[in-house]
Amino acid sequence: MSRSQAELPRLTGLLVLIFLLPVFTFSSSSSSSSHPQWVLQRIPVVIPQHTEARPAPHFLSQARLDVTSPCDPECHKKAPRLSYWDLRSLLAYETLHSNGQLTETAIGIYGYNPNSNTSPAYLTGSPGKAERSHVRRKRQIFGHDGRFSIAGQDFLLKYPFSVAVKLSTGCSGTLVGDRHVLTAAHCVHDGKNYVKGAQRLRVGFLKPKQRDTQQSSFHLLSNFTNSVEGGTSPYAPPTSDKMKFQWIRAKRTHVPKGWIKGNANDIGMDYDYALLELKKPHKRRHMKLGVSPPAQGLPGRRVHFSGFDNDRPGQLVYRFCRAGEETSDLLYQHCDAQPGASGSGVYARMWDGRRRRWERKVIGVFSGHQWVERQGASQEFNVAVRITPLKYAQICYWIKGNFMDCREG
Numbered sequence: 001m002s003r004s005q006a007e008l009p010r011l012t013g014l015l016v017l018i019f020l021l022p023v024f025t026f027s028s029s030s031s032s033s034s035h036p037q038w039v040l041q042r043i044p045v046v047i048p049q050h051t052e053a054r055p056a057p058h059f060l061s062q063a064r065l066d067v068t069s070p071c072d073p074e075c076h077k078k079a080p081r082l083s084y085w086d087l088r089s090l091l092a093y094e095t096l097h098s099n100g101q102l103t104e105t106a107i108g109i110y111g112y113n114p115n116s117n118t119s120p121a122y123l124t125g126s127p128g129k130a131e132r133s134h135v136r137r138k139r140q141i142f143g144h145d146g147r148f149s150i151a152g153q154d155f156l157l158k159y160p161f162s163v164a165v166k167l168s169t170g171c172s173g174t175l176v177g178d179r180h181v182l183t184a185a186h187c188v189h190d191g192k193n194y195v196k197g198a199q200r201l202r203v204g205f206l207k208p209k210q211r212d213t214q215q216s217s218f219h220l221l222s223n224f225t226n227s228v229e230g231g232t233s234p235y236a237p238p239t240s241d242k243m244k245f246q247w248i249r250a251k252r253t254h255v256p257k258g259w260i261k262g263n264a265n266d267i268g269m270d271y272d273y274a275l276l277e278l279k280k281p282h283k284r285r286h287m288k289l290g291v292s293p294p295a296q297g298l299p300g301r302r303v304h305f306s307g308f309d310n311d312r313p314g315q316l317v318y319r320f321c322r323a324g325e326e327t328s329d330l331l332y333q334h335c336d337a338q339p340g341a342s343g344s345g346v347y348a349r350m351w352d353g354r355r356r357r358w359e360r361k362v363i364g365v366f367s368g369h370q371w372v373e374r375q376g377a378s379q380e381f382n383v384a385v386r387i388t389p390l391k392y393a394q395i396c397y398w399i400k401g402n403f404m405d406c407r408e409g
Helices: 003-018 073-077 084-091 127-135 218-230 257-262 266-271 389-400
Strands: 045-054 093-097 102-110 148-150 164-167 172-175 180-183 202-208 243-256 274-278 302-307 316-326 330-333 345-352 357-374 377-386
Touching: 045 389, 073 330, 084 102, 084 257, 084 389, 093 257, 164 180, 172 345, 180 357, 180 389, 243 257, 257 266, 266 377, 274 389, 302 357, 316 377
Parallel strands: none
Antiparallel strands: 045 102, 093 102, 093 243, 148 316, 164 172, 164 202, 172 180, 180 274, 202 243, 243 274, 302 316, 302 345, 316 330, 330 377, 345 357, 357 377
16 A cells, blocks of 8 residues: 555545635735735645556657647637546646656645636647647747856855756756756656656756856855846856766656646646656755746746756856746746756745745746747747646645645745
8 A cells, every 4th residue: 555545544534624724825014015925825735545557658759858839828718617627637647766667646636626726728729830830940039148157156056046957858957855856747758658768867966077266256146146036237147167967866757647648738738847856865955836926926027047058058047037928827938048948947036924034936847938820920938837726735745745734835
């Protein structure tokens, strides 16, 4: 019997008690109320119910470093509402173990009203648009290239840049636990099967080959990160190519069935996230998860992420931009990015009224590029998967293994 099966009977009574408690939000009445703030809210519970073995994967295809979809924001917003049973099916998940074993886990959802859900459901774009999207140019730079290459030991090894990691399949990821990495599902699974390298997946931590001669101060680092997140002119840190990766093997990989079942349709993009558990702790500071707030609630409507774009090998690339349109599951923006950056954690920096400090939290996963035809005109977006309350509950449980530690987000 699995651990999740053994836990289920004694959890039932506790779940009933928990959901008799009122739902609440947290707000501060202090002078900091003028700042955009993280809102403390009750999170539903997503827990495993039973797990069964699945046939071993084939690991046939190379990982795609970006995802293209013909379905634009309006296309997603017109999708029918998902039912409770739809959500259970989409949030079920597969786990790939480092020994090649594959399991599938059914889940239960508690404390969630499906009538309030606005997540898009399955919706297939027209074949013509889907075909045209594959012949569009791959470049994902909008006008002037606004990316910053981060280098110098005092930058790369300091938070928040130190949470960015590289996957051996070519994508990026973000540290969200002592031994956990959040990334995009398409970096390990192509929608039909696990990609080459997924079984022996490694996570790379960028480190200097030798002590950098360009010694920058922590004061400059603080000025850089706080200025771009606060809205003033950014300071560009020094660059250097004297870098290397230190690699740690992944022990297991979790992928939601929403990606596996829906990749042939546009709903798949809504579930383009995966969590890796490393074989040993990475000993770096990680970034907390957060439920994605509405775009208008972000400071300056800005989002940020760092990753390893293919056109700048061996360099960590940081960017920020203004968030655009959004659906309940996707955030559209024009952050400059290239293949290799997909899987990066999209984050925001806002005031935490309870802890009385500024806090960065991962609110999404950078997924890929969309080029759509809208009223006869071509439009393009870069897209991030938003961390909704249900996704937060699932990812948090994968990390902590205890739903009681995932009740507030």
